[in-house]
Amino acid sequence: MRRFLLAALVSILYLSVFADVTISEDKTSITTYKFENFLYPSGPWEQCYPYPRIDLPDETFPVGISAKKDFKTVAIENERIKATFLPSHGGRLYKLFDKLSGKEVLYDTASTKPATLYSRGAGYITVLGGFKHGFPSYAHSPSDTIPWDYYTRKNQDGSVSFITWMTDLETDLKLTVENIIREEASYVEFKITIENPTPYSRRFYYWLCCSMEQTDEVEFTFPADRMVMHGDMYGWPMRQVIGWPIYDGVDYSFFSNWDDQQGLFQLKQQEDFLGSYDRGKHEGIVRVFPHETAKGSKLWCFQRNNPPVKMYSSNPKIYYELFAGLTESQDDYTVMQPGKSVSWSEYWYPLNSTGGFIKATKECALNVRKDAALNININAFLTDRRTSIRTELELLINGLKYPLPPQAETGGQFLKAKLSGSDLKPEDIIEITVRDGKNKLINFKSNWGAVRNE
């Protein structure tokens, strides 16, 4: 009884001390290139109409003079994460600070360097970093460079929202993104709504793009066995389907194996999660989403050696992109009927100290690996501080409960356990569950032979 009361007291103190979710405003300095003289009016048959098109003097641009300029930022934060937004640059989530690890999670160039990227219509992009919203004509579109409207709101459930929106000048389609941080959770919820207020059917697409710094230690978690190529490679044309993660003897889930740049879409995705993890930085990012609505997931990487990153960024480090779309690929469009709308929520959270992950939910990311000594290494990360103090880890082998070793760490935001798997046969079934009382936060089941090596 005394132990129970003590635990309850600790819980109450823990919850009350860290309950604040705050909103603040500040400014940030961004190196801004001068390219207005290369922006020309466009015609109705061009993809960027009526936004300007860019006609740079040559491919090695920018040569223009750059200057530091201050831009307003809006931040929302709780005790675990801080999300900073740039209303002036497409309402993007510009920085995501992981307070648990003390690291910035997202790639950031702190400069706006123009680059031609439209395939038709000669629009342009400025790679800045963070999360940008490509809408409605292309994944890299004027929507991610123009100022968006916004307001902030404290919600009745204690969460806070940064609500930002734009109306596309060509189609009059409206995109609203409500970015929500809850007091207890380490994820950012993107509540995305697209509306068609016009009397016309409108062809469109939408892609959310997350930029992350690329290193040789990055591992990609895309739960698929095949991917669709976005460009010509390996002798194939774009859109050919290839095996994943191993193709032609190469494991492409590790960036260290990427010799060529390529974009890959998951073909007919069946799972609600994906992401990446940098084993050198011990930091990653997880996306959890409704795959039946948000059908598109894309990974884009530059080639490892001599990437043309200077064309896009003034940051010498390269980046990769995790895209989230409504359509399966960036060559698909969808049509919205007059007066209709579509809305869904995505959850993105930073992940650290787990060595990666193989499965994720909104509440938990789980990593299960086999090491050289054939141990089962289990690491889990919990996003909700309320559940993280009372969670349990459960392991079943061939349906029988397996006792956790005494050194297993449970009951915190990280769950860790190492068990010997040397007696297991490849066909043995292991099942791992993280639960909060009766609620399963995550469940993983596989035969031992299919568990990946560390």
Added chain:
Amino acid sequence: MNKFVAFILALISFPALAHYNSMYLTGKNEICLLTRDQIEIRADGKVNTVAEDLFRPFGLDILPGGNLLVADSGNSTIKILDDKGQLVSSFGGKGNSDSSLLRPLGVFCDEAGRIVVSDTGNNCIKVFDKEGSFLFKFGKRGYGDSDFLNPFHIFKGSNNSIFVTDPGNICVKRYSKDGAFLVKFSEKLLSVSDAALHPDGSIYICDFLDRSVKIYAADGKFKNYYKNRFYYNRPTLIAINKQGDIAVNDDEKGTVELNSAGKEITFKTEGHRDLWAYKIFAAAAGKDGEVYCTDFSGDFYMKVSKDGISAAFGGHGTGPGLFCGAKGIGLDAKGNIYVSDSFNGRIESFDAGGKFLSDFKGFDWPLQLAVGPDDAVYVSETGRNLIRKLDTAGKTLQEIKPGEYFNPGPLAVDAVLNIGVINTLNKSFIMLDPSGKALMSFSFESKWPVSVAAGTEGNFYVYDALESAVFALNKGGLVAKAKLDLQSQRRQKYGALIFKEGRLFFFNSNQLSEVIFPTPPVKQP
């Protein structure tokens, strides 16, 4: 300048990354070229710069007396220039007040001397006196008869009425000289860019998504197609003069076609491309010795005779006969041509002359295809991980999926209807019987197996683009290999195999050459 009899604005947006995007004003024997920063007259090969220091001029009209009225769109200014290009006067300037403008794209001078401006960025039409003083405006952003969504071109009608092309509302509207709404032209339109008034009172509208220039009566009713539907690939701009000469810019073909007194004159614009099947994706043999092919990035298919490419069909778009990625190609016994239109999710068919016949919709990313000796079309439907077999009317006959870990790539069908296909997930060649049962498998790991052909003697042939080699396979496995000498012939390594009349050929760089095996493949018993 008054010798101009017709004008057209033609902005060239292709190729995509071209830096010199120009607009054209066509005359009887000359073209007036509006570049991004100047106006030039080009005649008989000579270039005469008329005006400079412009920032993407769009709208243009000739004033009585010969001065030039220009919408200097990038500067949000209307300029009047003399015939030497010297600035006479200007008005406007960037802003949203009555007297200022935001990216004005259209301008004309009516018979009363008023200057009418399409103030695109402010979504209204503004009327100024000849000195540039604001008189009145009409319209606002919206969907109603008196609203606009990015109005583009404007031109004058009878009684100084005002025509406005309204791309965002997919229509052309006519207003009185005072700005009162009169009539809307929207029937059958999928898109709108430019329009023009014919001397007979008809309105000609460029519907670039529908590949057509449509003709309307003055009351807004659709009458007919100019030339015929699908004649153009992407008609974006049109001009008609008082004599009824018609000039149309085709953004996809890269041409301006001027019909003057029944005579056709074609100007090649900067977007024009000479056809060159550079990186062959697929090829099939025609009846009369020609080859039909697609290339990796093209939105068309080509007919190649011994003298090179003799014709190309298609263009970029979603309409009939257009493509978003023309990929697989095959011919049936009648000589009809089937092409997979990958990103539009359909198979399109054409007669031997290239005339569009029909499209079979509802495919999930079709890429390669083959027409079998049974005249059935076999499609690698990559989005569904299977081969779909259909008849020449598009009816599905069979779906073939030899296993879960399968995605179809290049394929061919032999005389007994066995199918040879590359599983692109692991680069294996699989031979299937007509029911879809696997008969054999051969790994092409570390190779680029980009083309498959079926022989008549029980062999299938696979071309490996990485090593420029052809492999002969039958139920027993690999039976022969031939290395192609493309380097000395200066030919691209991408290409396609064609088997015809008992011989195997390799096609690329507009050439067809027979594949000779050092050791001939064993004939299948």
